[in-house]
Amino acid sequence: MIEYIVGLGAWSWVIAGAILLALELAVPGAFLMWLGLAAVLVGAITFLVDWSWQAQGIAFAVLATASVPLWRRLARNVDPQIESPMLNRRTEALVGRVFTLEKPVVDGVGTVRIDDTIWRVMCAANIPAGGRVKVIRADGANLAVEPSA
Numbered sequence: 001m002i003e004y005i006v007g008l009g010a011w012s013w014v015i016a017g018a019i020l021l022a023l024e025l026a027v028p029g030a031f032l033m034w035l036g037l038a039a040v041l042v043g044a045i046t047f048l049v050d051w052s053w054q055a056q057g058i059a060f061a062v063l064a065t066a067s068v069p070l071w072r073r074l075a076r077n078v079d080p081q082i083e084s085p086m087l088n089r090r091t092e093a094l095v096g097r098v099f100t101l102e103k104p105v106v107d108g109v110g111t112v113r114i115d116d117t118i119w120r121v122m123c124a125a126n127i128p129a130g131g132r133v134k135v136i137r138a139d140g141a142n143l144a145v146e147p148s149a
Contacts (some may be wrong), residue, residue, distance in 0.1 A: 013043030013056065034071050038063035091138030094119075098148045104129040105145075112143070121145045 020036030042060045051059075094114065102118065103111040105127040111118050112133065121143045127133060133145035 010043045010046035013039050013046060013060070017041075017043060031068065034067040035064050038067050091140070091143065094135045094143060095138055096135065098132055098134045099145075101127060101129050101131045101133055104131070105133075112145075119143050123147070 017036040017039030020032045020039060024032040024036060038060055041063055042056055045059065046056060099112045099114060101110050101121070102113045105121065105123045105125070107126075108122055108124065110121050110123065110127065110129075112121050113119075120141065121133060121135075122139075123133065123145045125147055127147055132148040134148040135143045136146050137144040
């Protein structure tokens with residue numbers, strides 16, 4: 001088996017790099033990607049330079065060791081761009097909006113319909129059904145409201 005791999009020459013590094021890059025798709029984390037790129041780079045150099053397998057192994061070790069800290073340094077400087085800042089924080093997007101009560105607020109609890117969902121609202125004041133309320137805070141699945149003018 002070793003003779004077969006050595007017989008492939010530079011292609012063995014390219015194949016190993018492709019396998020590592022494919023594994024990166026299955027196990028995300030951007031770690032195997034850099035090892036795969038190091039292997040592909042060693043393969044590319046091996047096409048140009050005829051060097052021993054020991055030198056190739058050392059070159060791979062050096063490139064792999066250098067690429068991971070370099071990636072971590074570059075990744076730290078990138079600010080994530082958030083397309084939808086309220087994604088998975090639906091209740092926070094409701095703060096400041098005004099809605100009409102579906103059921104009256106009695107003893108501090110009532111309901112309001114927002115789109116196709118009925119939300120439980122809490123308010124210190126009793127408000128009749130049909131009254132307008134403004135959301136002041138989101139607390140899990142409950143909305144804290146106050147009477148709106």
